[in-house]
Each structure stands twice: as structure tokens, then as C-alpha cells.
Amino acid sequence: MVALDDAVASASTGDVWLFRGRSLADVAIRTVTNAPVRGRSLADVAIRTVTNAPVNHVGMVVALDDLPPLLWHAELGRSLPDVWTGERQRGVQLHLLRDAVTTWEERYGQRAWLRQLEGDVDRGHEDRLMEVVDGYDGKPFPTMGRLAKSWAVARFRRRAHWNVEAVYCAELVATTYQHMGLLPAERPASWYDPGRFWSGDRIELTPPFRLGDEVAVS
Numbered sequence: 001m002v003a004l005d006d007a008v009a010s011a012s013t014g015d016v017w018l019f020r021g022r023s024l025a026d027v028a029i030r031t032v033t034n035a036p037v038r039g040r041s042l043a044d045v046a047i048r049t050v051t052n053a054p055v056n057h058v059g060m061v062v063a064l065d066d067l068p069p070l071l072w073h074a075e076l077g078r079s080l081p082d083v084w085t086g087e088r089q090r091g092v093q094l095h096l097l098r099d100a101v102t103t104w105e106e107r108y109g110q111r112a113w114l115r116q117l118e119g120d121v122d123r124g125h126e127d128r129l130m131e132v133v134d135g136y137d138g139k140p141f142p143t144m145g146r147l148a149k150s151w152a153v154a155r156f157r158r159r160a161h162w163n164v165e166a167v168y169c170a171e172l173v174a175t176t177y178q179h180m181g182l183l184p185a186e187r188p189a190s191w192y193d194p195g196r197f198w199s200g201d202r203i204e205l206t207p208p209f210r211l212g213d214e215v216a217v218s
Helices: 004-009 025-030 039-052 099-104 124-137 142-156 167-180
Strands: 016-020 057-062 070-075 093-098 111-115 215-217
Touching: 016 093, 016 099, 025 111, 057 099, 057 167, 070 167, 093 099, 093 167, 099 111, 124 167
Parallel strands: none
Antiparallel strands: 016 057, 016 111, 057 070, 070 093, 111 215
């Protein structure tokens, strides 16, 4: 386990952060009884249900030059200002890493883990990363029906797509990894769910890149 301060201080571009929260049974009971569900748990659990992923959410670190580490991710909430636009928005967002993790833990009730990217990210990788940020920041999060359809169709499609209309968290990370050359483009980005970035799925990056084991963040 690592403290949040240390995790943020050592964050590097390409590191993956994973979040998992309330159980399916708990949210199902709250839904049936019309009890309040904190934060965005229903959307998170819908992702886990549709994709059978062991985690709800995934984001990627952007740590460039002297800027504080940022988290590049897609979510339904707009709790924090987007670093790229300066506005609070739903969908694809770029947040200060510390603020994003704190929000996901304290407001949404999610536990955080990180996986460090092993391999040298050079200026070329960073330039391609910023192309994705420029093209995707602000894109909406898909509806649950669209998410389910996109994930199901991707099981049978082999061609990668660029610049789609709506993006969910794992699709955004996969798109960014593919455009940077870290992840093979043989599968469409929508094929990936948050659980694909958990170590149990053994995601295979483009050599020499690989993701280290999960480390819980306190």
C-alpha cells in the first residue's frame, strides 16, 4: 500500500489508476427500494454489470514537464474543473490527479489502486498523447444502452476507430494508449473494459512497455 502523497509524487505519464466501490447487491437493493445512491454508483455498477469487469473506473496519468500530475478519464460527474477547458463538464475530462482521486474516494466511495507504466515515454509519445487530449476532451459519456451496444459490437469487430462521438473510461484509456503506440491497435478501443487494465487480465502492451502490479492507495 502507498500513501496518496507518495503516489502523486511518483506519478508518471501512462500510469493507470483503477477504482472500485459499492457491491452490486448493495446498489441493487438501493435501486429497488428507491434509497439514495451516493455519487455515481449506478453508472459505475452498470459498467461492471455490462462488461463483467472487476473494477468500475479507469484513468490514465498525464505528467508533463513541471505541471502537477493529472488524471485523464471519462466520467458522468462534473465535480471538478477540467484543466484543459477550465470548465466543469461531464464526459472526457483532465483533472488534477490528487483532486480526482480524493473526489472518487470521498464523494463516490471508491477505493483506488495504481499500476505504474514500465518503459520510457519520450517526447513523441507525449505529442501523440496531446493530440488525443485535444481531440477528445469534452466528449460525452455514453448512455448505458449505448455503452452496452458498443461493448457487445466490439467483441466481433477487429478494426480500431478514432474520434468517436461518445467515450467511456476504458475506451478512452485504450484509445490514448493506442494512439501513443503503447497498445496494439488490432482490437477497437471499445473492446476494452476497466477490468482489462486489472492485472488478472494480463493486458499485453507494445514491447518494451508493460504495466506493473496493482498497488493500493491509502
